[in-house]
Amino acid sequence: MTRLSLNQITTKGWSLPEAVQGCVDAGIPAIGLWRDKVAEVGVERAARLCRDAGLAVSSLCRGGFLTADSPEGQRAALADNLRAIEEAAELGTDTLVLVVGGLPEGSRDLVGARGRVRTMLAELAPHAGDLGVRLAIEPLHPMFCADRAVVSTLGQALDLAEPFPVAQVGVVVDSYHVWWDPDLPAQIARAVDRIAAYQVCDWTLPLPADALLGRGHVGDGCIDFGALGSMVAAAGYDGWIEVEIFNQQIWDTPGEQTLATMIERHRAHVATG
């Protein structure tokens, strides 16, 4: 349990104070925060709540959405990401997760959108570094390429991170998004020093009507967490393991029960290595 973290989206029905208390009651030592939940109580109070409860903040979700093709859209994205970096620093986490954004409405220019991610990272990375925050590029499953993240593989995320100092830009390994990738072992091995976060949940079928909400508890699907965990460990990552689940049925379950299942599955499938 020493590396387990609750990503707050997993207990979407809980406010930030409820999630903090839930972690304390369950003995979970860390929490990954979401900006909307933080905003409900204010950054300062959120930081104090976590600190007073003795909880580490494993990450802040999320910055990103960097693919706007208008100057105004890009300026707004920069401003919002600079705020997110400041919030991360104030909350005491060194990791800001970036979901980079999809294609602009009506666009078919995937190459252009990917290029804008690169340009925007160059603007943001030094500011993040100044505040001791690392931008963690999250490759999302290719089924989200059009509408959510034009970064679709770990290899692509590492290519984007490469020009920047390790302390400024890293990557997220999220089991749900990368498990299918035939190039995954090579890319995780290459990711030494770049893995900023390891997030887990399982691939379950059928996909629901809203494809965003198809993730299951670890152990309920077809991902081999033993193999994946070994690769991530071999790459030198020994940080938090965040459970991040988008699933309406799990969101409708009492939080205490979700945390109990999380812990049981963590012990059975993840913490065995």
Place this chain on the structure above:
Amino acid sequence: MTRLSLNQITTKGWSLPEAVQGCVDAGIPAIGLWRDKVAEVGVERAARLCRDAGLAVSSLCRGGFLTADSPEGQRAALADNLRAIEEAAELGTDTLVLVVGGLPEGSRDLVGARGRVRTMLAELAPHAGDLGVRLAIEPLHPMFCADRAVVSTLGQALDLAEPFPVAQVGVVVDSYHVWWDPDLPAQIARAVDRIAAYQVCDWTLPLPADALLGRGHVGDGCIDFGALGSMVAAAGYDGWIEVEIFNQQIWDTPGEQTLATMIERHRAHVATG
């Protein structure tokens, strides 16, 4: 229009004789057949219908499902694929599309499943070559990795094809399955002489409740067919361009109308290169 082919699934409501007549009426010179539709009339009659109508058979869909982990399952898959090879030869096409299959029920061994595809290909490829049929490995979008095809990228398909003579094993480039891949330009360039089929349809959102049925007419989504077509042409492919669409709304549309839309979109987006 000289390279346009109707993949028969696009007009799912039509029997094989109806689809053949539809192509003739619309001036489409080729058809990609499906085994279930062929079986309804018998292979011999299906072959005669296409021949008498002057239609080329661009491909037969489909063989594959090679990932069974039981000896009986593997024997059954081999037998079925040998039959499919014979049917392809009898129908006068040199291309048998392979959807390789997903994980066996309850399995988390993706590496093992991928290994079985390799083994089974080695069994099948010489038989295909003997009959003048090429096995065309189709990488499917990674969202189908668990249940339909453990081959998820063009690079992976090319790796699988590489040990075999070009005449025995090739790959399918299907816009819907590969458009998101950041490695696509490099892999298409590498695919010289291995591209056995080029299939087109568009990525449209939102994904429907059944993720299999989300494909749209060319031009209705976010795929840049100009760029993709140029890459495929630069790799030396000058064969059929099959329109293959799984979409309930399009299946509910009269076939003549679907073919008219296909032709219009082909002229606007695909045949411009």
